[in-house]
Amino acid sequence: xxxxxxxxxxxxxxxxxxxxxxxxxxxxxxxxxxxxxxxxxxxxxxxxxxxxxxxxxxxxxxxxxxxxxxxxxxxxxxxxxxxxxxxxxxxxxxxxxxxxxxxxxxxxxxxxxxxxxxxxxxxxxxxxxxxxxxxxx
Numbered sequence: 001x002x003x004x005x006x007x008x009x010x011x012x013x014x015x016x017x018x019x020x021x022x023x024x025x026x027x028x029x030x031x032x033x034x035x036x037x038x039x040x041x042x043x044x045x046x047x048x049x050x051x052x053x054x055x056x057x058x059x060x061x062x063x064x065x066x067x068x069x070x071x072x073x074x075x076x077x078x079x080x081x082x083x084x085x086x087x088x089x090x091x092x093x094x095x096x097x098x099x100x101x102x103x104x105x106x107x108x109x110x111x112x113x114x115x116x117x118x119x120x121x122x123x124x125x126x127x128x129x130x131x132x133x134x135x136x137x
Contacts, residue, residue: 005025005026005027005075005076005078005108005132006025006026006027007022007024007025007107007108008022008023008024008025008026009022009023009024010023010024016107016110017107019096020096020099020100020103020107020110021103021107021108021109021110022107022108022109022110023109024109025078025079025108025109027078027132030132030133030135031132031133032078032130032131032132032133033070033072033129033130033131033132033133034128034129034130034131035063035066035067035128035129035130035131036128037083037118037119037126037127037128038059038062038063038066038126038127038128039055039059039062039118039119039120039123039125039126040054040055040056040058040059040062040122040123040124040125041058041062042058042061043062043065048120048122048123050122052084052091052094052095052124052125053094053095053097053098055095055123055124055125056094056095056096056097056098056099056125057098059098059125059126059127060098060099060101060102060127063102063127063129064102066129067129067131070131070133071133071134072131072132072133072134073104073106074102074103074104074105074106074108075104075106076131076132076133076134077103077106077108077129077130077131077132078108078109078129078130078131078132079108079109079110079111079129079130080103080108080109080110080111080127080128080129080130081110081111081112081113081127081128081129082095082099082110082111082112082113082125082126082127083113083115083118083125083126083127083128084112084113084114084115084124084125085114085115085116085117085118085123085124085125086114086116086124087112087113087114087115091124092112095125099127108129
């Protein structure tokens with residue numbers, strides 16, 4: 001049996017749907033995967049780019065690979081947290097397009113968190129996810 005994630009944006013809260021996420025995600029019973037924070041380390045070992053938007057693109061690729069490993073898609077993300085160094089409105093604007101492309105319109109609950117540093121000094125963004133594992137077909 002497939003369990004559906006219900007996305008809510010009640011009128012008593014700001015309209016998160018208009019910018020690509022949901023205020024509330026409701027999921028009933030089922031298996032969950034907790035995916036570690038994905039950073040801009042490419043599988044081929046290429047250097048971490050200095051550009052935040054390019055890092056966000058690699059983070060999205062890594063997050064997609066993690067979802068693929070459990071046969072899930074963006075529609076199965078219950079909660080995502082994006083940690084960004086030196087978070088400002090301009091940096092948020094730079095990192096959101098690759099994230100929204102990755103979400104493919106699924107609009108999971110999303111929290112953006114400004115941090116002083118991540119695991120290595122070159123990392124500017126990290127994305128962790130709680131994901132509904134789809135029922136086996």
